[in-house]
Amino acid sequence: MTETVVTELRPDDSAPEQSGPSHDGAPSAFAEAEPVTQIIAIYGKGGIGKSFTLANLSYMLAQLGKKVLLIGCDPKSDTTSLLFGGRACPTILETSAKKKAAGDEVEISDVCFKRDGVFAMELGGPEVGRGCGGRGIIHGFEILERLGFHDWDFDYVLLDFLGDVVCGGFGLPIARDMCQKVVVVGANDLQSLYVANNVCSAVDYFRKLGGNVGVAGMLVNKDDGTGEAQAFAEAVGIPVLSALPYDEDIRRKSANYQIIGYPDGPWGPAFEALARNLCDAPPVQPIPLSQDDLIGLFDTEDGAAENVMVPAEPADMCAASKLDKPSLEVVYDTV
Numbered sequence: 001m002t003e004t005v006v007t008e009l010r011p012d013d014s015a016p017e018q019s020g021p022s023h024d025g026a027p028s029a030f031a032e033a034e035p036v037t038q039i040i041a042i043y044g045k046g047g048i049g050k051s052f053t054l055a056n057l058s059y060m061l062a063q064l065g066k067k068v069l070l071i072g073c074d075p076k077s078d079t080t081s082l083l084f085g086g087r088a089c090p091t092i093l094e095t096s097a098k099k100k101a102a103g104d105e106v107e108i109s110d111v112c113f114k115r116d117g118v119f120a121m122e123l124g125g126p127e128v129g130r131g132c133g134g135r136g137i138i139h140g141f142e143i144l145e146r147l148g149f150h151d152w153d154f155d156y157v158l159l160d161f162l163g164d165v166v167c168g169g170f171g172l173p174i175a176r177d178m179c180q181k182v183v184v185v186g187a188n189d190l191q192s193l194y195v196a197n198n199v200c201s202a203v204d205y206f207r208k209l210g211g212n213v214g215v216a217g218m219l220v221n222k223d224d225g226t227g228e229a230q231a232f233a234e235a236v237g238i239p240v241l242s243a244l245p246y247d248e249d250i251r252r253k254s255a256n257y258q259i260i261g262y263p264d265g266p267w268g269p270a271f272e273a274l275a276r277n278l279c280d281a282p283p284v285q286p287i288p289l290s291q292d293d294l295i296g297l298f299d300t301e302d303g304a305a306e307n308v309m310v311p312a313e314p315a316d317m318c319a320a321s322k323l324d325k326p327s328l329e330v331v332y333d334t335v
Contacts, residue, residue: 038156038279040216041173043163044185045195046076049221052254053185053244054160055082056261057278060271062117063263066155070118073140073170075125075133079160083115086257091124092140108147119154133162134169141172156279163195166202174202174213181216181283183241188220188228190298197294200236200286207285214283217241219274228297235293236286242274 044050051074058070072079072089080089092111099106112121123140125133141149159179161170173179182203184196196218203215220229220243233240244250250267253260261271 037152037154038181039159039173039179040156040181040183040278041159041161041179041213042183042185043161043195043199044221045192046074046162046164048185048187048192048195049244049254050185050219051079051160052082053219053221053274054079054158056259056267056271057274058118058120058156058158059083059116059259060261060263060268060275061156064272064275067153068118069152069154069157070120070160071144071157072120072122072160073137074160074162075136076162077122077124080113080120080122082254082257082259083118083120084113084257089113089120089122091122092143093124093126093136096143106143106147132167132169133165134167137169137172141178163199166198171202174199174206174211177212179213181214181281183216183219183278184238185219185221186229186232187222188224188226190295193229193232193294193297196232197236197288200238201288204286204288212283215286216278216281216283220244222246231297232289232294235289235297238284238286239277239281241277241281242270244270 042050042054051072054070058068061068070080070083077088077091081087090111092106095110096106099110112119114120123137125131125136157179159173161173163170163184168175174182182199184199186192186196200215203211203213206213215238217239218229218233219241220233222245223229223243224246230240230243250260260267262268263272
């Protein structure tokens with residue numbers, strides 16, 4: 001079982017000291033070491049707050065002296081908007097289509113923008129009902145490779161993925177070892193933990209096929225203190241990297257596209273703690289839960305064991321007179 005590290009995040013918290021080795025004995029990611037790009041894919045249910053968290057996390061990493069690339073891989077293209085005060089980045093897919101129609105090639109300056117040390121871009125996706133989002137992700141990464149993605153020099157590349165969609169396009173980083181580790185974002189509700197469990201199942205499946213991607217841990221967002229998300233993390237064997245509280249100040253600033261992950265702000269220590277825990281956390285193979293075990297994390301007055309599943313009969317589906325019809329089957333006597 002992986003040790004669980006829980007960091008409660010409140011405005012007046014102080015970031016933990018991290019000058020020595022990490023909790024698994026490896027050197028701290030912030031210590032002097034060979035420069036190796038950490039590519040981290042973050043998954044979570046739509047609306048759980050992963051894009052807001054990632055924007056602030058990437059900003060904090062940049063303030064700590066790290067070179068960071070944030071890539072939005074969600075068709076909503078809302079990952080990077082917080083960095084630019086609500087302005088949307090031109091997406092890679094849309095820009096590529098326009099350039100191709102004009103007989104031109106996409107350049108990095110067409111799709112990559114920066115603020116205070118954070119480099120940001122959006123893959124984008126098809127319009128509603130006009131294409132496959134997963135195929136769009138695959139095509140977007142093909143364009144990134146042509147732009148030299150594998151040769152870029154960053155300390156951290158953060159990929160923001162929608163977790164509700166289970167198709168192969170959204171599972172690309174896990175299936176093809178495009179990242180070293182995954183972070184799941186969830187809250188104390190069944191739907192977000194269902195998505196987190198699906199992501200753990202994908203990691204477990206590809207690890208058994210010889211893959212190397214592991215789960216670094218879980219971020220509990222909008223934490224109301226009921227503890228289901230922490231119980232889930234313990235059950236699947238991953239650490240809790242941090243817990244962001246359900247707080248009106250965070251909600252209001254998120255709605256106004258305000259960065260809160262800067263060192264001197266009231267929430268700065270919270271995101272610095274998240275950054276350090278995330279960068280030091282090793283990738284582990286989770287143990288996904290069954291549906292019954294996942295539901296069992298939530299206390300209910302009526303347990304599932306008390307509810308009996310009774311099989312339906314044909315007579316339950318329509319009137320009995322409709323079931324008593326002469327057969328049109330021709331039966332031949334045996335000669």
